[in-house]
Amino acid sequence: MSITKKTRILLAPAILAASATLALTGCGGSQDAGSTSSASASSEAKNSGAGLSVKDPWAKAADSGMTAVFGTLENTSDHDVTVTSAETKAAGKTQLHETVTDPKTGASSMKEKEDGFTIGKGKSIELKPGGNHIMLMDLKCSLLAGDSIKVTVKTADGKSMDIDAPIRDYSGAKENYDPAEGSGSSAGQDASQAPGDHSGHDMGEHSGHDMGGMSESSSKLPSCSS
Amino acid sequence: MIDSTKDPAPRRGLWSRRNLLVGGATASVGAAAGASVSLARRGGHHGSSDASDDSGNPQAASGGTSLAASTVAFHGKRQAGVATPAPAYGNFIGLRLREGTTSSDIRRMLRILTDDAASLTSGKGPINDQEPELASISANLTITFGFGEKIFDLANPGAKPSWLKPLPAFDKIDKLTDEYGPADLLLQICCDDRMTLAHAQRMLLKEIRSFGRVHWVQEGFRNAAGSLKKGTTMRNLFGQVDGTINPSTEDSSMDDVVYGSADGLEPWIEGGTSLVIRRIHMNLDTWDEVDNPGREDAVGRKLSNGAPLTGTKETDPVDLTAKTPVGFPVVADYAHVRRATAQSPVERILRRPYNYDLPVSNASGLSQSGSSEGGVSRTGLIFASYQADPVKQFVPIQQRLAELDMLNTWTVPIGSAVFAIPPGCDQNGFIGDFLFET
Numbered sequence: 001m002s003i004t005k006k007t008r009i010l011l012a013p014a015i016l017a018a019s020a021t022l023a024l025t026g027c028g029g030s031q032d033a034g035s036t037s038s039a040s041a042s043s044e045a046k047n048s049g050a051g052l053s054v055k056d057p058w059a060k061a062a063d064s065g066m067t068a069v070f071g072t073l074e075n076t077s078d079h080d081v082t083v084t085s086a087e088t089k090a091a092g093k094t095q096l097h098e099t100v101t102d103p104k105t106g107a108s109s110m111k112e113k114e115d116g117f118t119i120g121k122g123k124s125i126e127l128k129p130g131g132n133h134i135m136l137m138d139l140k141c142s143l144l145a146g147d148s149i150k151v152t153v154k155t156a157d158g159k160s161m162d163i164d165a166p167i168r169d170y171s172g173a174k175e176n177y178d179p180a181e182g183s184g185s186s187a188g189q190d191a192s193q194a195p196g197d198h199s200g201h202d203m204g205e206h207s208g209h210d211m212g213g214m215s216e217s218s219s220k221l222p223s224c225s226s
Numbered sequence: 227m228i229d230s231t232k233d234p235a236p237r238r239g240l241w242s243r244r245n246l247l248v249g250g251a252t253a254s255v256g257a258a259a260g261a262s263v264s265l266a267r268r269g270g271h272h273g274s275s276d277a278s279d280d281s282g283n284p285q286a287a288s289g290g291t292s293l294a295a296s297t298v299a300f301h302g303k304r305q306a307g308v309a310t311p312a313p314a315y316g317n318f319i320g321l322r323l324r325e326g327t328t329s330s331d332i333r334r335m336l337r338i339l340t341d342d343a344a345s346l347t348s349g350k351g352p353i354n355d356q357e358p359e360l361a362s363i364s365a366n367l368t369i370t371f372g373f374g375e376k377i378f379d380l381a382n383p384g385a386k387p388s389w390l391k392p393l394p395a396f397d398k399i400d401k402l403t404d405e406y407g408p409a410d411l412l413l414q415i416c417c418d419d420r421m422t423l424a425h426a427q428r429m430l431l432k433e434i435r436s437f438g439r440v441h442w443v444q445e446g447f448r449n450a451a452g453s454l455k456k457g458t459t460m461r462n463l464f465g466q467v468d469g470t471i472n473p474s475t476e477d478s479s480m481d482d483v484v485y486g487s488a489d490g491l492e493p494w495i496e497g498g499t500s501l502v503i504r505r506i507h508m509n510l511d512t513w514d515e516v517d518n519p520g521r522e523d524a525v526g527r528k529l530s531n532g533a534p535l536t537g538t539k540e541t542d543p544v545d546l547t548a549k550t551p552v553g554f555p556v557v558a559d560y561a562h563v564r565r566a567t568a569q570s571p572v573e574r575i576l577r578r579p580y581n582y583d584l585p586v587s588n589a590s591g592l593s594q595s596g597s598s599e600g601g602v603s604r605t606g607l608i609f610a611s612y613q614a615d616p617v618k619q620f621v622p623i624q625q626r627l628a629e630l631d632m633l634n635t636w637t638v639p640i641g642s643a644v645f646a647i648p649p650g651c652d653q654n655g656f657i658g659d660f661l662f663e664t
Binding site: 145 | 330333334335337338341352353354356432433435436
């Protein structure tokens with residue numbers, strides 16, 4: 001499954017400048033219903049073997065379609081670690097995405113990072129809106145702000161780490177945001193896209209569910225926590 | 227505006243029986259929630275040497291004593307923002323939950339808000355903050371949450387304090403509208419830097435958007451940080467020293483009055499208190515018609531320094547029995563300070579008001595007596611009163627003032643709301659978590 005069509009994206013400078021490594025220190029860092037462990041504690045606890053830890057993980061709320069998971073993955077081992085895939089019960093399909101800049105046009109685009117994220121020993125990689133991220137597609141349930149989602153990242157050497165990512169509302173992180181065309185311009189294109197090509201999806205459509213009033217989306221999936 | 231002179235209320239010893247019983251907790255709360263304004267060195271509270279040190283605002287003033295780096299601890303048995311010295315700016319936001327809100331929705335919302343508040347008050351943007359640079363100047367930011375009836379009704383009706391309901395009507399003075407009426411959730415955001423406050427407010431309101439709507443925002447201010455001598459009582463925009471003889475963290479009075487340690491009071495929950503917000507329009511035009519002797523007579527205190535008319539300095543007790551040479555009371559029967567004087571030991575409150583002064587346009591002329599409209603300004607007081615039990619402590623004082631208080635000549639209550647202030651939380655909990663314990 002390859003990504004051949006690149007999606008044009010404009011990356012706002014402010015988002016690029018914003019650091020996503022700000023520490024999460026709040027009460028109840030983990031929003032997982034029924035869990036009282038903090039996000040950092042749980043990620044440390046599950047850091048056995050994979051040589052990875054995660055800092056400040058979070059996921060963008062969505063009630064259907066697609067969304068993304070962010071955070072900083074740190075290689076705590078003494079050798080390079082390659083994250084090759086991720087999975088979660090909440091999504092039918094999960095991909096690792098990177099941001100690349102077209103050398104001719106200078107335009108940034110998202111595409112699947114098929115060889116995964118390789119993190120040097122002692123190094124870290126930041127997953128953030130407008131940059132690298134874990135893409136969740138074909139959502140099976142609603143990711144509600146204030147809950148958390150469990151995502152398992154897998155490494156090339158067959159190990160894995162569970163991430164407990166708090167879910168937050170977020171208006172950015174739109175995959176194919178282009179103010180010149182306006183949001184929603186891609187509506188109806190999905191059927192024509194090749195499998196695995198997410199360029200026709202518009203995450204922005206779903207981010208708007210909680211804006212402009214309290215009306216419930218008709219396509220809203222049941223909560224992942226219920 | 228209430229001047230709850232406490233003279234008749236005997237001050238209880240620091241080591242009363244009750245304080246001994248809760249001594250350990252009280253001591254630690256004092257440290258966490260009393261006046262724990264600390265100066266955290268910039269960078270120090272980021273606590274790491276990785277790339278996150280590059281976050282924040284490189285333009286912020288640095289140094290161990292800068293206002294920019296001053297933080298008030300968020301976690302503790304009591305919420306910050308009550309016993310904490312009041313910063314220059316205070317915004318009070320009343321929110322109403324959307325139809326169909328469930329207990330689990332409230333739980334999700336409170337976890338988010340708690341996480342955000344803990345981050346923001348320590349000078350860090352929350353994980354989904356799109357402008358974290360604006361969060362990096364903490365400037366004594368506090369974020370305090372209050373609950374209206376609906377939070378309890380939906381999440382845990384048995385935990386609702388009996389006094390959590392609208393105050394009785396004060397028909398002689400009130401001109402209340404729903405515009406500043408009861409709300410389901412209160413955010414109190416106080417800060418010495420209005421930029422930081424604006425960002426924190428925006429961040430929190432974005433998070434709440436999917437749970438409810440803003441019913442009102444009351445923006446208040448005091449003197450700028452550093453303008454007044456430490457510990458000075460604020461003035462309102464009538465020029466009056468407003469808030470004399472408040473409960474203090476220097477002795478047991480804050481615990482007694484605000485957190486219900488005094489005999490005759492009961493905290494609704496350990497570490498919890500209540501907030502009454504009365505929005506009081508002040509008619510500056512008719513106040514202007516009164517010269518200083520009349521102004522001082524109306525209150526019973528001197529405008530120059532807030533001293534009672536029977537004393538020389540602000541902290542002097544009021545002598546309500548003093549007579550003039552011709553036999554009239556020095557402090558008039560209708561004087562605010564006399565009417566507000568506590569008639570029982572529990573009638574004490576913590577006043578932490580903020581002034582407001584709204585922009586006007588196409589404004590001219592004079593406002594009429596008793597009106598909250600007209601004139602060239604829209605000015606008043608966000609009267610914020612904290613006490614263990616509003617019905618026992620606040621209402622009797624307010625009833626006397628509503629019945630007779632010369633200050634009513636120039637003031638009009640236009641908003642009123644009561645909130646339960648839940649306890650604080652530690653790093654593993656969230657504000658209001660006790661509601662969900664079965």
